[in-house]
Amino acid sequence: MSPPADLAVVIPVWNDAEGLARLLEQISRISAISQVVVVDDASERPADPETMGWSAERLGADLVFARNAQQRGAGYARNRGLAKVTANRVLFFDSDDRFTPEFAHLMAELPREGFDFCLFAHADSRVAGAGGWGPLPGDERLWERAGILGALNEMPDAARPELIQLSAYPWNKVYRTDFLRETGTRCTEIMVHNDIELHWLSFLRAGHILVSDRVAAVHVVDQHGSRLTNRSGAERLEMFRALEPVARAVAQAGPDYTLPFARFAMALFHWAGAQIAPELHAAFATRIRAFLAEALTPEAFARIADADPDLARRINARLAWRDAAEAA
Amino acid sequence: MSDPSFAASGAALSPLATTQSLLQSLRDGDLSGEILPEQEILPGLRFVPDPEAGMRGRYASPAGRLLELEVTHAAPARWFGLHLRLDLDELSNLALIGLAARFAARQALPVRPCIRSGTETGFVDSFFDKTIAALPRPLLHLDVIETQGPHPALAAPAPWRELVLFLPTGDFRLDLHDLRVFAA
Numbered sequence: 001m002s003p004p005a006d007l008a009v010v011i012p013v014w015n016d017a018e019g020l021a022r023l024l025e026q027i028s029r030i031s032a033i034s035q036v037v038v039v040d041d042a043s044e045r046p047a048d049p050e051t052m053g054w055s056a057e058r059l060g061a062d063l064v065f066a067r068n069a070q071q072r073g074a075g076y077a078r079n080r081g082l083a084k085v086t087a088n089r090v091l092f093f094d095s096d097d098r099f100t101p102e103f104a105h106l107m108a109e110l111p112r113e114g115f116d117f118c119l120f121a122h123a124d125s126r127v128a129g130a131g132g133w134g135p136l137p138g139d140e141r142l143w144e145r146a147g148i149l150g151a152l153n154e155m156p157d158a159a160r161p162e163l164i165q166l167s168a169y170p171w172n173k174v175y176r177t178d179f180l181r182e183t184g185t186r187c188t189e190i191m192v193h194n195d196i197e198l199h200w201l202s203f204l205r206a207g208h209i210l211v212s213d214r215v216a217a218v219h220v221v222d223q224h225g226s227r228l229t230n231r232s233g234a235e236r237l238e239m240f241r242a243l244e245p246v247a248r249a250v251a252q253a254g255p256d257y258t259l260p261f262a263r264f265a266m267a268l269f270h271w272a273g274a275q276i277a278p279e280l281h282a283a284f285a286t287r288i289r290a291f292l293a294e295a296l297t298p299e300a301f302a303r304i305a306d307a308d309p310d311l312a313r314r315i316n317a318r319l320a321w322r323d324a325a326e327a328a
Numbered sequence: 329m330s331d332p333s334f335a336a337s338g339a340a341l342s343p344l345a346t347t348q349s350l351l352q353s354l355r356d357g358d359l360s361g362e363i364l365p366e367q368e369i370l371p372g373l374r375f376v377p378d379p380e381a382g383m384r385g386r387y388a389s390p391a392g393r394l395l396e397l398e399v400t401h402a403a404p405a406r407w408f409g410l411h412l413r414l415d416l417d418e419l420s421n422l423a424l425i426g427l428a429a430r431f432a433a434r435q436a437l438p439v440r441p442c443i444r445s446g447t448e449t450g451f452v453d454s455f456f457d458k459t460i461a462a463l464p465r466p467l468l469h470l471d472v473i474e475t476q477g478p479h480p481a482l483a484a485p486a487p488w489r490e491l492v493l494f495l496p497t498g499d500f501r502l503d504l505h506d507l508r509v510f511a512a
Binding site for chain 1: 390391465
């Protein structure tokens, strides 16, 4: 007989009642899920599972619903949902993402305790749309470099500096709830990039990480939709509220994480630069310069220059940037 | 778990029904243990190492998957095979035998599949055209072998047949996520 279900799924939702309905339908067929916490981030039409016809009985899991009076972003919604979790394990999932059949197998094997979180593989809808099955190429390379193989194993210490650089999260980790609560690890309450802090500090604070190469979820991205990932406004500049505590933790964690964090941050700046509206580019470049100057000690920069001269060159270019007024 | 006993398998079953049942048992179960030469881990499934190579290894069968293998050899091996019994003794009404397999490995590893047909004096191996490449990114490998083609051993009745996957002969870690065998 299988042990009783013991997993909460926290779902922030914003103007996606249709996606939430699809996800709840799927959850109702997954016996490992014991609690569903939906936090509606002030959708124009409330996405309340009960008014959509869902009950705990139909779902096969406890159902908790909360609604933010005003839009606060997925980070706030996730933190609010986490506070309501009663299960020993928790997964943050998005309303438009999907589980694969591998998820049930993963949960059947995952222990209830004795670990801090379990990272599992995922497929990205853009890769699936092109006939593949896996994450975006950059994350795929990190998985390959980490040498992860097998349905469920301890994450080797050497794999941590690789996998901490993954760009896709947080729906690919099952956390031990008390790990998050005891370490105070949570999302940044900003409109975008809210999960950077959750991801990086989880890796840096966890003592015992499990990893699975099971593709247990599909991350669905609508590149032309209105979801927060596609935002291009000033809210993007709030990313530094997430990056600054991570930079401090990386500095304390030792040299193994200097280069991974520099690579991650520079890739994020590059990606976000393409998202941000042109009128914000100068403000963004100013914030990047200040962040790098604060985060990188001369010793850290020397390590980066030694290991990856091209990255060091690009960091230098960011540090040397001057806006029109400064240049004059 | 059902017992896919070949001795009890009925001739009335469709081709490969017993083989499919064996593979499904492996998918459904959560077996693990030491790899012992010639010893079946389920009826009809066994590893055959080179007896002079000092093979040591372990297998595990996680839920929904077939096998995770970790193997070392004390000396260079001439072969190391995973043997799967096929209930396909009579092929006269069949045109082809196919396999679909999904492997993964930390670095590229070759796996050579063949159909082994029993004879009065031993056996004959009929190799599929393509070698399977196990890669860090799990990929589906698909191949068929014609029973009336260039492999005379497949055209004749045989007292027994096996699918043999010739695995790497060095030290390796290799995962077989799934294997499907079909005949038509």
